[in-house]
Amino acid sequence: MRKSTFTKTALTLMALGVFASGAMAAGDEQANDSVQYQLTLADYLKIDATTQDQTSTVTFGENYSSISIDSAMTGTFSVISNASSKVLYLQGTNTVSGAQALYSNDGDATDDLHIVFTKVGGVAADGDVTNAASSAPSKASNKDAISFKIQPTVSHAENSASGITPAWDNEKKQVAYTMKNGTGTYSYLISGSADNNTFSTHDSSGTYQATLTLTNTSL
Amino acid sequence: MKRNILTSLILITAVLTSTVKAYGTVDVRQRLLTSAEPAVAIQKLSENNQGVIDPATGTHGGLSASFKITTNSDDSGYDYFLTSMTPTSVPTSAFADIGGLKAIVFVNVENEPTYQDIERAKMGNKLNKNCIAYPITMNIESPMTLEYVPENPFYGNIWQIKTNGGESSNLLQTVGGTPITSTYNIAQDSSGTYQAVVTFTAIAK
Numbered sequence: 001m002r003k004s005t006f007t008k009t010a011l012t013l014m015a016l017g018v019f020a021s022g023a024m025a026a027g028d029e030q031a032n033d034s035v036q037y038q039l040t041l042a043d044y045l046k047i048d049a050t051t052q053d054q055t056s057t058v059t060f061g062e063n064y065s066s067i068s069i070d071s072a073m074t075g076t077f078s079v080i081s082n083a084s085s086k087v088l089y090l091q092g093t094n095t096v097s098g099a100q101a102l103y104s105n106d107g108d109a110t111d112d113l114h115i116v117f118t119k120v121g122g123v124a125a126d127g128d129v130t131n132a133a134s135s136a137p138s139k140a141s142n143k144d145a146i147s148f149k150i151q152p153t154v155s156h157a158e159n160s161a162s163g164i165t166p167a168w169d170n171e172k173k174q175v176a177y178t179m180k181n182g183t184g185t186y187s188y189l190i191s192g193s194a195d196n197n198t199f200s201t202h203d204s205s206g207t208y209q210a211t212l213t214l215t216n217t218s219l
Numbered sequence: 220m221k222r223n224i225l226t227s228l229i230l231i232t233a234v235l236t237s238t239v240k241a242y243g244t245v246d247v248r249q250r251l252l253t254s255a256e257p258a259v260a261i262q263k264l265s266e267n268n269q270g271v272i273d274p275a276t277g278t279h280g281g282l283s284a285s286f287k288i289t290t291n292s293d294d295s296g297y298d299y300f301l302t303s304m305t306p307t308s309v310p311t312s313a314f315a316d317i318g319g320l321k322a323i324v325f326v327n328v329e330n331e332p333t334y335q336d337i338e339r340a341k342m343g344n345k346l347n348k349n350c351i352a353y354p355i356t357m358n359i360e361s362p363m364t365l366e367y368v369p370e371n372p373f374y375g376n377i378w379q380i381k382t383n384g385g386e387s388s389n390l391l392q393t394v395g396g397t398p399i400t401s402t403y404n405i406a407q408d409s410s411g412t413y414q415a416v417v418t419f420t421a422i423a424k
Contacts (some may be wrong), residue, residue: 030420035268036416181407217307
């Protein structure tokens with residue numbers, strides 16, 4: 001388009017009000033238009049058990065009155081989450097179907113967290129697990145069920161300032177961790193002697209087992 | 220010229236007032252003059268402005284927009300440029316040059332990054348929580364040209380257009396789908412909506 005033609009066209013269109021929207025007007029100081037780009041980043045959560053299944057032999061105390069773990073067992077989970085707030089749950093199970101193996105009698109999920117192991121193929125029933133997890137266990141009432149203390153260590157490298165405070169849910173027998181986005185390492189050490197009155201001759205020889213699960217699904 | 224006008228007026232007066240029969244012709248001419256003022260129009264022609272980021276990689280399918288600029292003025296009449304100010308409480312330019320790669324920084328509008336995070340993202344520094352930089356390319360039809368101009372006093376980093384005598388050209392901008400290394404980190408960048416706004420402006424000098 002030659003300039004003279006363009007000018008004539010522009011003047012004609014202006015006279016007709018075509019540019020009244022402000023898209024183009026003679027003598028205008030300014031014209032502009034914009035594009036707003038928008039990208040949606042969905043929630044992402046990855047939980048990996050970074051340690052293999054942990055096993056240890058145990059040593060009996062004098063007169064079969066106590067038992068202690070020979071090799072400390074540590075289960076570790078690594079977590080990556082991009083949600084600004086995400087709740088993870090630590091849950092415990094053992095060989096007794098439906099039993100809630102994790103417990104904290106004083107509600108402190110850091111300093112008073114325990115788990116009940118039960119014998120694979122043993123006679124423990126839900127009541128035995130419940131008794132072992134009680135504040136006053138009775139040896140005769142927790143057959144093939146032995147409780148040990150868990151020492152948790154939770155770190156959150158990229159978001160340490162926010163901290164992660166565990167919350168014990170006594171109704172659902174699980175620990176809740178509310179984490180901001182970032183990566184986290186959740187480690188659980190089980191070592192030392194069994195909890196008082198949860199080991200006795202009522203516990204027959206064999207393999208005792210418990211499972212810790214870290215998940216974003218509440219019980 | 221004055222003399223001619225005077226003559227014409229006398230003649231017109233004579234024609235209008237004289238009752239004497241005239242024996243000649245009177246030729247009155249009027250010259251019409253007008254001027255074309257500078258004019259400019261900028262119109263967005265198309266946009267592909269929505270996308271979804273893969274959390275694992277930070278990639279998306281690519282975005283784009285096109286604009287049309289029409290002007291009867293040359294580069295002395297207007298400044299033509301593209302700006303992108305972050306939609307944050309302390310706005311700053313979202314355009315960047317990261318290691319020679321032209322980029323645009325998207326920010327999380329639900330978890331607003333700090334000014335420092337944005338500036339670090341523009342430098343390719345990995346401490347850029349809730350900012351993600353993607354490559355951006357700009358192309359404009361000849362004879363118009365554009366170039367990246369850093370640190371404009373008013374708008375920070377901008378893209379400046381020269382019309383070079385052209386009167387109408389289309390501009391296409393494309394946002395690449397792969398984040399610039401170190402600006403996306405799944406552990407830093409929280410889920411939500413990331414946004415960038417590009418404005419094409421012509422302003423009279």
